[in-house]
Amino acid sequence: MSVTRESFGFMPDGTEIYKYILENDAGTQVHVLTLGATLQSILFADKNGETKDLLLGFDTVEDYLTKSNYQGATVGPYCNRIGGAAIDIGDKHYELVANEKGVNNLHSNGEFSYRPWKAIVPDADRVELSYVSPDGEGGFPGETTVKVVFRLSQDNRLSIRYHGVSTRDTFLNFTNHAYFNLNGYASGDILGHTLRIDADRFTPVDAHSIPNGENMAVEGTPFDFRTAKKIGLEIDADHEQLKMTGGYDHNYCLCDAPRALTEIGEAEGDLTGIKMNIYTTLPGVQFYAGNFLSGKEGKGGVPMTKRTGFCLETQFYPDTPHRPDFPSCLYKAGDAYESETVYAFSVSAKDENA
Numbered sequence: 001m002s003v004t005r006e007s008f009g010f011m012p013d014g015t016e017i018y019k020y021i022l023e024n025d026a027g028t029q030v031h032v033l034t035l036g037a038t039l040q041s042i043l044f045a046d047k048n049g050e051t052k053d054l055l056l057g058f059d060t061v062e063d064y065l066t067k068s069n070y071q072g073a074t075v076g077p078y079c080n081r082i083g084g085a086a087i088d089i090g091d092k093h094y095e096l097v098a099n100e101k102g103v104n105n106l107h108s109n110g111e112f113s114y115r116p117w118k119a120i121v122p123d124a125d126r127v128e129l130s131y132v133s134p135d136g137e138g139g140f141p142g143e144t145t146v147k148v149v150f151r152l153s154q155d156n157r158l159s160i161r162y163h164g165v166s167t168r169d170t171f172l173n174f175t176n177h178a179y180f181n182l183n184g185y186a187s188g189d190i191l192g193h194t195l196r197i198d199a200d201r202f203t204p205v206d207a208h209s210i211p212n213g214e215n216m217a218v219e220g221t222p223f224d225f226r227t228a229k230k231i232g233l234e235i236d237a238d239h240e241q242l243k244m245t246g247g248y249d250h251n252y253c254l255c256d257a258p259r260a261l262t263e264i265g266e267a268e269g270d271l272t273g274i275k276m277n278i279y280t281t282l283p284g285v286q287f288y289a290g291n292f293l294s295g296k297e298g299k300g301g302v303p304m305t306k307r308t309g310f311c312l313e314t315q316f317y318p319d320t321p322h323r324p325d326f327p328s329c330l331y332k333a334g335d336a337y338e339s340e341t342v343y344a345f346s347v348s349a350k351d352e353n354a
């Protein structure tokens with residue numbers, strides 16, 4: 001195992017951005033940027049021994065600052081959407097930035113995602129990034145200190161552990177917004193990937209992508225991924241919820257409260273045989289099929305067109321601050337938020353015809 005560091009460029013104010021490269025003895029690499037605690041690349045060998053980069057992303061700081069839709073970024077203090085872009089805690093009212101259609105707060109307007117973080121290497125298999133969000137940044141209460149540890153094991157498990165604490169009572173909901181393409185980022189759309197999600201229910205949304213109050217069973221709908229199926233099989237089916245969001249972009253309900261690390265699904269690239277098993281301690285996962293990717297050029301100048309990457313953003317449910325019936329993510333001042341998500345990579349049987 002090794003961790004090495006190289007320069008990735010500079011922020012407009014001159015702050016240097018570093019890329020940390022975690023590599024295990026099998027040659028698997030995970031690249032993490034200090035900009036937004038971003039997962040930039042995962043290099044993994046496919047069934048024919050060819051190394052593929054499994055993440056959408058960019059080659060420069062400038063591209064991350066000007067073209068990104070959160071590719072690989074850490075999102076916080078509250079990922080996903082808050083309806084009405086405002087929260088109430090006790091008798092205090094906090095106005096947030098309405099950065100989505102002037103109504104929702106989405107991904108905290110990028111508060112955590114486009115800042116320089118600090119990094120240390122506590123051990124030869126991990127990098128720890130930290131960021132201190134000043135009280136009131138983006139409208140959110142409290143000075144919030146967050147640490148994210150990315151760790152790669154010899155058996156190709158990438159663990160992401162989050163720790164957060166704020167000086168005021170606040171809602172904390174962190175995620176990583178990796179867009180995966182298990183055939184490699186330059187291979188076209190992800191519709192041929194198979195996907196399994198271990199959830200019986202999901203939270204349907206209104207026209208602004210805010211949970212509409214129902215808790216819908218996946219049974220008998222295109223949202224049923226309890227048995228693995230191709231992402232593309234029913235993505236354009238005539239279902240009100242798919243039409244509303246232009247393809248899958250929904251929170252799946254995994255459990256009622258944070259729990260021990262549990263496997264929640266699996267995806268596989270049809271061209272590479274690269275499999276990814278997903279584990280998390282969190283109660284929800286947003287499955288987003290990259291419907292809004294609009295062709296901006298990413299790594300190597302390859303355009304990231306519609307559905308060329310998919311996200312499985314583990315998290316608390318969207319709009320939790322307005323939903324007492326959802327698993328709570330209100331943390332008292334000084335109380336620690338902790339979570340872990342693991343993406344474990346492997347290859348299904350070697351291609352006999354290769």
Ligand code: GLA
Pocket residue numbers: 069070106249286288292311313
């Ligand atoms: C999330 C949302 C999507 C989209 C992307 C960023 O996953 O659910 O609707 O906004 O982030 O483009």
